[in-house]
Amino acid sequence: MIKDDWQLRNLLGWDEPWYLQRYPDVAQACSRGAFFDGLQHYLLFGRHEGRYPSAAAEQARRSPLPARFSIGRYEVPSDWPVKGEPATTFLVRLSNGFFCDYLSGDVVLDIGYKGGGKEEAVPIFPHAFGIDLDYPGYDGLHLPFDDESVDAVFASHVLEHIPQYHTAIGEWFRVLRQGGFLVCIVPHQFLYEKRAGLPSKWNPDHKRFYTPAGLLREIEEALPSNTYRVRHLRDNDYGYLYSIEPDKHPGGCYEIELVIEKIVPPAWSLAGTP
Structure with missing residues (x-):
């Protein structure tokens, strides 16, 4: 199951609590059972919508890095x-x-x-x-x-x-x-x-x-x-x-x-x- 894939979470630098607070619409969708968790939403839709997996990723991607x-x-x-x-x-x-x-x-x-x-x-x-x-x-x-x-x-x-x-x-x-x-x-x-x-x-x-x-x-x-x-x-x-x-x-x-x-x-x- 996606929510147990810790290797993938580490690879992304994933921060589940931050993601759900940063994107309340995702939190609501998860509470209704539309997704197992925020990670499943991110993999299916979030990354294509330009959402960020963590606070560090958001700061880094908004500032061009060499x-x-x-x-x-x-x-x-x-x-x-x-x-x-x-x-x-x-x-x-x-x-x-x-x-x-x-x-x-x-x-x-x-x-x-x-x-x-x-x-x-x-x-x-x-x-x-x-x-x-x-x-x-x-x-x-x-x-x-x-x-x-x-x-x-x-x-x-x-x-x-x-x-x-x-x-x-x-x-x-x-x-x-x-x-x-x-x-x-x-x-x-x-x-x-x-x-x-x-x-x-x-x-x-x-x-x-x-x-x-x-x-x-x-x-x-x-x-x-x-x-x-x-x-x-x-x-x-x-x-x-x-x-x-x-x-x-x-x-x-x-x-x-x-x-x-x-x-x-x-x-x-x-x-x-x-």
């Missing part, structure tokens, strides 16, 4: 078929300079890019190394890369699935060169979960809920002081539908973006350190 973007010394096509959560704002981050600012190095790792087994998934860029459980030498925590051998680590909607978060963060940081960036993106407790505590209604594999403060706390627990600096921290609620109640899956973006840079540590330690 066919390719320069990221460091590489070029990334604007239609690169990223899947899952990163697809929602891929074009936004490609065009607003986010990727250029933080992922422009030669060696980029995309951790957990298959998102739980999507065999058709691709890394965030054509030149990036896609790291998942089938990558040789990777056990889900320890990376088969030398110390300070990587320019950037991209981990989107991964950390919340890992019980040993100290080890994971430490490994991501270990392989970074000084001056390299760790981009860590997690679902927001107040936007995605919309619950006071575990378990997650939407993903039972989530081990923890995150707020910006909670994510920063884990970074501070895992890494020595004055070995990194926070360069970017924000709630990404692009296209978020605040009208959706907690008992329904959220629409739009519902995540926290954190970027830290690995720095050359000073010769001194914090006063009072044992």
Whole structure:
């Protein structure tokens, strides 16, 4: 059935709640039983009528985009078929300079890019190394890369699935060169979960809920002081539908973006350190 075709939804960057709110006539037709859901309407009629599958797609299509973007010394096509959560704002981050600012190095790792087994998934860029459980030498925590051998680590909607978060963060940081960036993106407790505590209604594999403060706390627990600096921290609620109640899956973006840079540590330690 169309409504169960998650591969197709990821390919489109599909946002069902946003589509139904953006096009009330479709919502009414679905409520009357004319369509299984908004996706069926979009496939049959919507795309031919010029409707958009998500808020990000609407913004991108209304603004002419080049066919390719320069990221460091590489070029990334604007239609690169990223899947899952990163697809929602891929074009936004490609065009607003986010990727250029933080992922422009030669060696980029995309951790957990298959998102739980999507065999058709691709890394965030054509030149990036896609790291998942089938990558040789990777056990889900320890990376088969030398110390300070990587320019950037991209981990989107991964950390919340890992019980040993100290080890994971430490490994991501270990392989970074000084001056390299760790981009860590997690679902927001107040936007995605919309619950006071575990378990997650939407993903039972989530081990923890995150707020910006909670994510920063884990970074501070895992890494020595004055070995990194926070360069970017924000709630990404692009296209978020605040009208959706907690008992329904959220629409739009519902995540926290954190970027830290690995720095050359000073010769001194914090006063009072044992």
